[in-house]
Amino acid sequence: MRGVILDCDSLGSDDLDLSALYDLPVQWTVYGDSEPHLVVERIADADIVLTNKTPIDASILGQAPQLKLISLCATGTNMVDLPAARAHSVTVCNAVNYGTASVVQHVWSLILALTTQLLPYSRTAVDGTWAESKLFCLLDHPVRELEGKTLGIIGAGDLGKGVTKIAQAFGMEVIFAALPNRQYSDDLPRLPLQELLPLADVVSLHCPLTEQTRGLIARPELALMKNTAVLINTARGGIIDESAVRQALIDGEIAGAGLDVLSAEPPVNGNVLIDPAVPNLIITPHTAWAAAEARQRLVGQMVGNISAFLDGKALRQVN
Incomplete structure (x- = not known):
């Protein structure tokens, strides 16, 4: 199972404990950020993708045949084309109340x-x-x-x-x-x-x-x-x-x-x-959500989303 994190820098990962994420039975490739023109190449053979503010639209979804799960590192869902994800049988989950x-x-x-x-x-x-x-x-x-x-x-x-x-x-x-x-x-x-x-x-x-x-x-x-x-x-x-x-x-x-x-x-x-x-x-530069404790809770929800998916369940599914 291959996973890609498209914009890990947006989590301020230097002061977070990501060990629970990396302990999952997933081979991770981590990018600090991803320009739009790089997304297709980076997730082409990914099963799981984590994204915060990197958009994933219908054209990208059509070029990611292995993709099964997108876990949004946010509550808002506008970064992903939800109908297109559904059409491609991709489960999309988000995070709630962490901040x-x-x-x-x-x-x-x-x-x-x-x-x-x-x-x-x-x-x-x-x-x-x-x-x-x-x-x-x-x-x-x-x-x-x-x-x-x-x-x-x-x-x-x-x-x-x-x-x-x-x-x-x-x-x-x-x-x-x-x-x-x-x-x-x-x-x-x-x-x-x-x-x-x-x-x-x-x-x-x-x-x-x-x-x-x-x-x-x-x-x-x-x-x-x-x-x-x-x-x-x-x-x-x-x-x-x-x-x-x-x-x-x-x-x-x-x-x-x-x-x-x-x-x-x-x-x-x-x-x-x-x-x-x-x-x-x-x-202020969109920092209201960004207390270290809130970001750590967000990571915990990403782990929960992925663990549930690997067990054949859907947690916080939005599509």
């Missing part, structure tokens, strides 16, 4: 940094501004408490619910968005998005990127938000209209934004948001 704790703490690091003005105040402490002040403290940037404020959450999976637990500890009210054409069986407090946005002091996105959610937060939605509200996106970059968010920040229509994701990653061709002229913006 919940890591993402939740990152969400709150962004919320707290924006509402306490952590970064600008840190800069004034080291650039001499504080030393030149006649007062014992600086009050140049508005700091706001979270207690009694409203958190609007779009997406009620494990991440949205995990963020909710922390919000409740801060004494916040939490309201979930009810998106169009969706049926909800839970009893969570919900409002239509257009009604939720004017009420929210913090809006946090935790939904998948689909055709229905692409550009979900655009100029009309931003115009509904309070000018004291902050927007958090640790989901997928395409859920927001980046140009609209840029303009909303410049015009002061919203008070801040914390983003861990962009529409194209890495932003090799730049991005309208990566500009020092955009105020009250924090961007």
